[in-house]
Amino acid sequence: MSRLGGAKSWRDRQAKIHAYLEPRPEFKILNAIVQQPHESAAQQSLPDAVQQIVDLAPARIPGDDALGDQIYALSLCVLEVVERTDDPMRLRWLVEFLQQLRKVALTDDSGQPVRSCDSLVYTELGGFGPVFADTLGSFDPLDSDILPEDEKAWENLSVFFAQLTGTSTADCTNWSLWSLTAFHYAFVEPRGPGNAVSNLPTPIAVRAACIWFLYAGEVLWSNVQTGFNFGKVPKGEQPDFNREKWNAWRQRLMEYQSRFTDGRTKKFIEDALAEIKRVEGKGH
Incomplete structure (x- = not known):
C-alpha cells in the first residue's frame, strides 16, 4: 500500500x-x-x-x-x-x-x-x-511506505498494550491476542512493495513483535505453557499459544539477527531474544 x-x-x-x-x-x-x-x-x-x-x-x-x-x-x-x-x-x-x-x-x-x-x-x-x-x-505494519511519524505511533501503541497485558491478569487488560497479530505480520506474512511476497517484513513489523516479548514476555510464555486459546480449541488443532509457535517465533528472530542491518531493529531483536531466554529459564 x-x-x-x-x-x-x-x-x-x-x-x-x-x-x-x-x-x-x-x-x-x-x-x-x-x-x-x-x-x-x-x-x-x-x-x-x-x-x-x-x-x-x-x-x-x-x-x-x-x-x-x-x-x-x-x-x-x-x-x-x-x-x-x-x-x-x-x-x-x-x-x-x-x-x-x-x-x-x-x-x-x-x-x-x-x-x-x-x-x-x-x-x-x-x-x-x-x-x-x-x-x-x-494500521498495516507491512505497508511498504510507512512514514516515521506512523512508525513512532505504532511502536508506542505496541508498548502500551504490551505493558497493559504484562502488568495485570484481568481479562479486560489482556491484549495478548494482538501479540499474535504482531507475530503474524513479523514472522508469517512478510510483504514487499506492492504487497508482493518478500523474504523480510518491514523493520517496524519486527520491532512491534519484539516489543511484545520485551514488555509481556512472561505473560506470553505462561500462555504457551498453559496452551491458552481465545475461545474453544477446534478439534484436531493446536491452541493459539503453543510450543511449536513459540519455537518458530524464536527461530525467526534468530534468523533476523543477521538480516536486518539498521542498528535500532537489531537491538530490538537482541533484547527480545534475551527476554525470551530469561522467561524460558523461569519454568518449563
Missing part, C-alpha cells in the same frame, strides 16, 4: 479525530500525566486524574447514551496521548492510570452497576475494548 501522489500518512488521516479530541478535558487530563517531569510526580498526579475523569461522567441513567459517548471519547483520548508521547517509558504512567481507574465501579441513580458494551464501567473498562480494537486493526 504505497502512498503515491502525496497521500496522507496514517496519523494524518486521523486529523478529524485529533481536532475532536484536543479540546476535550479528558485529553488534557491524560496529556498532563505524561508531561510530568518525572515518575514520582506522575504517580502523585494519578489519583487526581482518575477523580477528574470520574467527575466528568454524565448522569448515569439506564439507556442514556451520554455516558457511552464519554467513554468513547475517553478511550480515543488514551490512544491519542499514547501515540503522541515522545518517551515511550512514560507510557507506563498511562497504564497505571487505567489500573487505578479500574478500581472505580460506577453505579446508576438506583445503585445498580453501570455497564457499557456488556462490561462494567470502569472496573472492566466497559466500552474501551471496541475502540482499542478498532485502532489496533487500522
